[in-house]
Amino acid sequence: MTAFRKNIRSYILVIALVVIWLGFGVAQPAYLSADHIQDIFMQMAIIAIMACGMVFVIVTGGIDLSVGFGAGFVSVVAAALLYYRVLDGPLAAMGLSGPTLEIVVALCVILIGIALGTLIGMLQGAIIAFLLVPPFITTLGGFNIWKSGILMVTGGKSLFISSNDTYKFISQGRIPQIAGLVIAGLAVVILFVMLFRGRARKQKYGIQVQSLTWELVRTGIFAILIFGYVFIVNGASVPGVPFLVLILSAIAILMSYVSNNTRFGRYAYAIGGNREAARLSGISIKKSLFSVYVTMGALMGVSGVALAAYVGSGTTAAGGGYELDVIASCILGGTSTLGGEGTVFGAVIGALIMQSLSNGLQMLNVNSNLQYMIKGVVLILAVWADITMKKKKA
């Protein structure tokens, strides 16, 4: 049952999410329509992808304020490449044409975008880890630098991506209904295989296993959720699982795994929990911090690429304010700003909660001036509730 207690915060988050959905659903039935459920997940995905990296940054006791305009910068660079058709010429010269050309151009832009994000992460990570400039300062500097970068690339106008629909598929496309079901089926099979393999391995190492029924029920619930989601969005007016949600799921699963099962993840948590103890345990603080910011940068690159595809253009205000939504998602999801604590799963749910709230308020026609206030209050209340709960436990 210790596992249950450890995960209690995750369960509470999920319950909070369900309550929000039911609440808005009763007030406005369209809220629970297939179309809208598809929308919420698409809209939160860009924030959630960055939140998967931000958890690690905050867990080490740092912060990254540059991710909003950083992603924005990546998005306008991607948009510019497509708008000015920078790659079409050289690639056509290599003998590509028609749909193949479009796909290759899209792939190249994606890779360039992710590489650019990673580079930004490397630059900022090096300044933080090796030159010892505090993360807050470094990334506040980055915030302004990439904002400037956006203005320079766009020249103050929006760059529309009209040439390449393949690229826009990243954020606007849905995968075929049957593909969604197949992927869901595979995921469920993997879940069950992992369950049984895990139990067998535990027994091999002489570690106590939890009751099989409990584990089966838990995995069963997951399976139902996955299939339920796929069935719902397959019934939407543009049917199918959004491609972006698939990307988010893959990233979230990967980062969640990384957080617990690799040295990279463990070191991040140890550094945030007690930097001195981590150092004396032979962990290279510099290398670890550097890799954390590089990872953040890579995910920022992914988000930037997705952002350009989502908006369908590179705009002068791209990504502005995203950094705060990303940080708020992590915190709402239980990441401690003091470092050492936080989960990827929580951060994704946090992003989902934020999005569900704003959409709900919009659908109920709550004055938009009031919406930010409500989100702000919810964030503070959530953290306060968390602190109170921890105190009671102690």
Added chain:
Amino acid sequence: MEQDAILEIKNVTKEFPGVTALSDVSIDIRKGEIHGLCGENGAGKSTLMKILCGVYPFGTYSGDIVYKGKILRLSSDSIHQAMREGIAIVYQELTLIPLMTVGENIYLGKEPRIGPSVNWHKLYSDAGEVLNRYKLPVEPHEVVKYLGVGQMQMTEIAKALSEDADVLILDEPTSALSEAEVDKLMEILRTLKALGVTCIYISHKLEEFFRITDTVTVLRDGKVVTTQPTKALSMEKLVSLMVGREMKERFPKGNRKPGEVFMRVKGLRATDPEDPAREVIKGVDFELRKGEILGIAGLMGSGRTELVTTIFGEYGLLTGGTIELDGKQITIKSAREAMRHGISLVPEDRKRQGLVLIQTILKNISLPNLDKFSGFMRINGHAEIAEAEKFSKSLSIKTPSVHVAAESLSGGNQQKVVISKWLMSEPKILILDDPTRGIDVGAKFEIYKLMNQLAESGYAIIMISSELEEVLGMSDRVMVMWEGRSNGTLGIAEATQEKIMARATGVEIA
């Protein structure tokens, strides 16, 4: 004697969910006495202190605290209320703000004012007066950061006494002090006593009770075992009252057979990492054999900790000298390199340097050893758990499972976690920096036994200790540090407390 009790604890019971921390505790503290309170960790000392100073307010316990003839009712945010009533506490961990002056620290939160602004002249003159009255040799304008630990403690005491306390509670005041500083503290306590201040003195160092207290109360498992005049007790008696069993020997006899020389340190010199112009290690020579315990004695500030951290690769720049391991000269620039050479360090401060408190026992133990369980990327979580459980069992860490947070363990068990984490790295040399600091008698004994076992199985052990008795009780040889130098190594047969002190203070130079 009833009538001159300043503080009567009457049938106090304090329960936490699932645990009774204090059960029906009654103690009379007489005015003007120094009342010792001893017991193993978890015996209920801290709980009792927290009731007295209002951390657990009136109403959260049953029974009464009668103070100066009236029932004491402290409300929940009452740290200051207890102080106003005249009950002050000096905590084990120092609570000073390093960048502020002594005077600012003493009056923190109660600065004298003119209108809205601080009256600095009054603050410093008042601070000077308090320090003078209790004969505390500290200068009010000094910045705390630059004080020695002993002087910091004096500042703490001045802070506690600044509101004319009648009762002063000292919670393990000597755990971080050198022998000389302990002497100084004892002198201060005598002065306080002469001025009519009543003291409650908590310590793990039993000999201190005999040096300073008038009465001793022994707590065990939340109950008062006895309250007796100190004169009627002996060290052995006290130990057996605390643990509830006769403990003939404080130090278990080992059967160690030191082998050949394994490490040889010659003329080692190193500078302060914060201030590379300042040399802290000024020439250290010693040899370490396989299967032996080498004790390192020395006063606080003599460079003991700096020496071992230098060897471990995590202190300042090496400016001279050599370290030879197994006949080969080596250089170590980081903890990781030290580990690669088979050197492990259990650091001085387990909470600050040894553990990630919010993480589980498992994660703490495996932290330096994750390479062992990792392939290219993935950590084999099952092998990790199995290995950690093995250590948890063999060192008998008292916990329901390895998935419990380290912060919830007692000091002794926390120390075992730190030792486990370093044993898992399969070292050849284990350096223990003050391994039994702040640990109760029973747990100390277990750690001593463990050290013996390790040495018997061939580990070379270096043990720094602030307690001379411990050094003498556990070491095969004793290296004495004095002002950053090694001042000779004594075989255990010839070593005595006097000889070690003479070397540690530079009275005798090797």
